[in-house]
Amino acid sequence: MKKDLTSEIKTELKERLHDKDLKLTHPREVIAEKILSAKAGEHFSADELWEKLRKTAKGVSKATVYRTLNLLVEKKIVEEHDFGKGQKYYERMVERPHHDHLICVQCGRIVEFENAEIERLQEVIARESGFKLSYHSHKLFGACPRCRSRRQA
Amino acid sequence: MKKDLTSEIKTELKERLHDKDLKLTHPREVIAEKILSAKAGEHFSADELWEKLRKTAKGVSKATVYRTLNLLVEKKIVEEHDFGKGQKYYERMVERPHHDHLICVQCGRIVEFENAEIERLQEVIARESGFKLSYHSHKLFGACPRCRSRRQA
DNA sequence: GTCGATGCAAACGATTTGCAGTGGA
DNA sequence: TCCACTGCAAATCGTTTGCATCGAC
Numbered sequence: 001m002k003k004d005l006t007s008e009i010k011t012e013l014k015e016r017l018h019d020k021d022l023k024l025t026h027p028r029e030v031i032a033e034k035i036l037s038a039k040a041g042e043h044f045s046a047d048e049l050w051e052k053l054r055k056t057a058k059g060v061s062k063a064t065v066y067r068t069l070n071l072l073v074e075k076k077i078v079e080e081h082d083f084g085k086g087q088k089y090y091e092r093m094v095e096r097p098h099h100d101h102l103i104c105v106q107c108g109r110i111v112e113f114e115n116a117e118i119e120r121l122q123e124v125i126a127r128e129s130g131f132k133l134s135y136h137s138h139k140l141f142g143a144c145p146r147c148r149s150r151r152q153a
Numbered sequence: 154m155k156k157d158l159t160s161e162i163k164t165e166l167k168e169r170l171h172d173k174d175l176k177l178t179h180p181r182e183v184i185a186e187k188i189l190s191a192k193a194g195e196h197f198s199a200d201e202l203w204e205k206l207r208k209t210a211k212g213v214s215k216a217t218v219y220r221t222l223n224l225l226v227e228k229k230i231v232e233e234h235d236f237g238k239g240q241k242y243y244e245r246m247v248e249r250p251h252h253d254h255l256i257c258v259q260c261g262r263i264v265e266f267e268n269a270e271i272e273r274l275q276e277v278i279a280r281e282s283g284f285k286l287s288y289h290s291h292k293l294f295g296a297c298p299r300c301r302s303r304r305q306a
Numbered sequence: 307g308t309c310g311a312t313g314c315a316a317a318c319g320a321t322t323t324g325c326a327g328t329g330g331a
Numbered sequence: 332t333c334c335a336c337t338g339c340a341a342a343t344c345g346t347t348t349g350c351a352t353c354g355a356c
Contacts, residue, residue: 131296134258140289
């Protein structure tokens with residue numbers, strides 16, 4: 001199982017990197033494995049990822065973590081988010097449908113949402129202004145159910 | 154005209170600041186004047202604002218510009234935006250209806266939009282997840298009409 | 307007179323970069 | 332072999348902060 005996933009990743013990565021004269025190095029392999037084996041919808045910062053990798057026998061430098069993350073964002077393997085916490089957060093996008101986020105301003109919890117009607121309206125809005133959309137960022141900030149009830153208590 | 158605006162600002166500011174034991178100092182006055190006299194929908198960085206103020210007889214320190222901007226954001230007099238340009242941008246919100254933004258990824262031009270249906274749907278989404286919304290950020294990135302035609306040429 | 311506000315310069319912190327050495331293809 | 336990649340440390344850069352002084356109320 002693990003073995004399959006790993007070799008799948010390698011093949012996938014090699015393919016995606018190869019046509020741009022990019023090499024599949026050990027650090028990239030280790031980073032990609034860690035990211036792709038994370039559970040869906042998990043958001044992590046570059047530093048958090050680095051911390052996780054540091055514990056592994058073969059550590060990876062922080063600079064390489066940043067460089068590789070930027071590479072993976074470019075390759076659409078991960079997505080970059082700014083939740084207003086002063087640092088960027090990342091999320092794997094392989095085999096994940098597009099979605100946007102609800103963010104709790106009190107505890108930081110993040111919930112995903114997707115709404116076809118909003119997606120459609122965005123296209124309408126863009127068309128009206130003559131824009132050709134390439135991507136969007138839609139974040140709703142507020143208090144999550146847990147924090148709301150805690151506050152009432 | 155100018156005189157009226159100025160005293161109006163002073164009164165307004167004094168009012169808004171007073172109940173929190175905040176003082177209406179000269180730097181705050183100068184900064185507020187500059188911001189409120191800017192044309193609607195103008196986006197500026199802290200540094201740009203500071204540059205403008207520097208030319209004035211009475212300069213203001215950059216630290217104070219930052220501190221005052223944060224104060225004005227808190228007081229809902231200006232709004233803070235992150236357009237992914239590596240620095241924060243501000244926009245006066247006094248006498249301005251809520252709106253979101255279309256951002257050109259090529260030239261950086263910003264166009265406003267507002268859509269009641271999307272606003273409504275956001276509330277529906279929040280309700281479904283049990284969130285109580287306090288604010289949101291909705292940004293559409295793409296190529297503006299100008300850049301699209303330039304690219305075709 | 308008080309205490310909040312200011313200016314200055316130093317501190318911060320996430321991210322990037324220069325460079326010499328390393329290792330995929 | 333060749334050139335992209337890596338690790339390390341230093342550099343960046345927008346923003347914040349410590350502290351002595353200043354000034355609004």
